[in-house]
Amino acid sequence: MASEHYFSEMPESELKFRQIRVPLAGQTFELTTSNGIFSPERIDAGTQVLLANTPPAPPGGNLLDLGCGWGPIALTLALQSPHATVWAVDVNSRALDLVRRNAEAIGVTNINAVTPEDVPADLSFMSIRSNPPIRVGKNELHGMLEFWLPRLDPDSDAWLVVQRNLGSDSLHRWLEGWLPADFAISRAATNKGYRVLRVRRK
Structure with a gap:
């Protein structure tokens, strides 16, 4: 349906599964x-850039994939860090079901695929990785980052990938102005029209 987006909580279109081969x-x-989720045909270009330009995840602790979709970032984190707990967070219930299905298919057991409100309020993260849903709008996006970035552990990083023509530089400037004093932001990589932003908690 025309009004349905990948950030709809309960997609109403008829569920149609598809199989894809991905690295x-x-x-x-x-x-x-x-259908009814973000980039069902492939790992989208932004996520590919993020995965190619971020270091391996910490070996343990809590790791967050914010806006996980069908799970390419969360699944990568779980494979890289089998002793960590990966939180795959999305508002789209269909996407979360696919993350669970895919985790089972590849044999990883360290992913919790949940809605934002199902993440314990006292949990903090040793790394955050996100291809954030820019199209939800600036206010919604800023509110999301204001909620999650302060939950980084000290000496930890968040890595965000944003398309340049969808506002990566303005988001960078906003983060510079908003981030608390114990945070720093830098541009870690530029590739295929995307920026990878690194937010470091000191």
Whole structure:
């Protein structure tokens, strides 16, 4: 339906699964996607840039994939860091079901695919990775980052990928002005029209 977006909480379109082959953490897997979610045909270009320009995740602790979609970032984190707990967070219930299905398919058991309100309020993260949903609008996006970025552990990083022509530089400037004093932001990489922003908690 025309009004349905990948950030709809409960997609109303008829569920249609599809199988895709994708590379994750140096291996190739056959995974399941569907309509009513973000980029069901492939790992989108922004997520590819993020995965190619970020270091391996910490080996343990809590890791966050914010706006996980069908799970390419969360699944990569889980494969790289089997002793960590990966929180795959999205508002789209169909996307969360696909993350669970794909985690089971590749044999990872350290992913919690949940809505934002199901993440314990006292939880903090050793790393945050996100291809954030820019199209939700500036106010919604800023509110999301204001909620999650302060939950970074000290000496930890958040990595965000944003398309340049969808406002990566303005987001960078906003973060510079908003971030608390114990945070710093830098541009870590530029590739294929995307910026990878690194937010460091000192």
